[in-house]
Amino acid sequence: MTTAPRLFRATGDGRRETNAATVLRTVLDHGPVARRAIAERSGLSQAAVSRQCTDLVQLGLVRELPEPGGGGNGVGRPQIPVDLHTGESDGPLVAGLHIGVPSSTFGLLDLRGRLLDRRAFPHDGLAPGDLPSKIVQGLRAFLDGAPRGRRLLGVGAALGGWVDPGTGTAVRHASLGWSGRPLAAELARGLGDVEVRVDNHARAVAQSEILFGRPEARRSLVHLFIGNVVDAALGITGVVHQGPGSGAGDVAHLPVPDSTVVCPCGRSGCLEATVSNTALARTAVRRSIVPWPDAFLVVDAAAAGDRRADRLLRERARAVGRAAALLLDVLNPDLVVVTEHASLVNPEYLEEIRGAAVDHSHVCRDPERIVSPHAGTAVLPVAAGAVVLNPLFRSPLAASVR
């Protein structure tokens, strides 16, 4: 695999950039699609579509497909269908890196956000200070196995906690003990001459839903992430909200009625302390459902027919549903996307979340507004890739090629 030197550079022509982004998104939504149909769907002139398609083909983001019926020399003609360049031998790729605790995940995606390869990278016991350099080693080895001839456009990294994508900094990550860590710069230095972008993983999933998920996600969505950390993200008209210092989405200490679990913040009944994987695993050990605290073992036990594990997962799902109800009432989004492992594996737990949300919400009567991420159990590596794909779709001409 080769790497593109800098994916994003300044461009002085705003309208051209906007038009190119419109064309690229129309191709994403409707490709393969003829230029003439792109013009009809987007409202751009045929000439503008033609010009932008030429640019996007030159950038390697779009390619012309053979003319239907096998017409010969029709290159550039309005009826020739174009599509995102996802060719197996030379279509460009992005890498996604989800930094979790105690394990991270590498992924390789094409321009449609399809996960072509993934690899788990466990790092239990590694000093958090050494983690970026170890991740770089692991990721380099993973990328060495990527197909030759496909350009790597960039690396997107997603992680929990407070992340500032503007500066590429992990502002605060409690379980890794990171504070003000210049993560994007560290990763870029180790990976060589490649664009690296970082973001909070709840926002990354929201970005990925806006690009590749249900059409309603582009109107408005709230994403609720339930893992070892619990956080959220808000997207309105296709833009994920960051807020001052990119601090938006901290729902860890939202109150859960009826919960008496003590939170490290000193209060009791906080959302993260009640529903996180850590909390679930602790309760499971206390109830002798699993031998040691591992949330994934609880999900496995329920799948194997353990009723106590199933009951515990339903309890958590209902608490998550109550939190979803609160977010629905405050923000009234078209969609609430919930990333929670049990409901990704077994849709019955999504139904439990939906039931509790509708029971407790004062504005939402439609359970279908609460959904799992479109990528299912591949949600995290796909979301990490979206950290670099989303800005690419917003400003495609700012991409440069070698």
Ligand SMILES: [Zn+2]
């Ligand atoms: Zn708290």
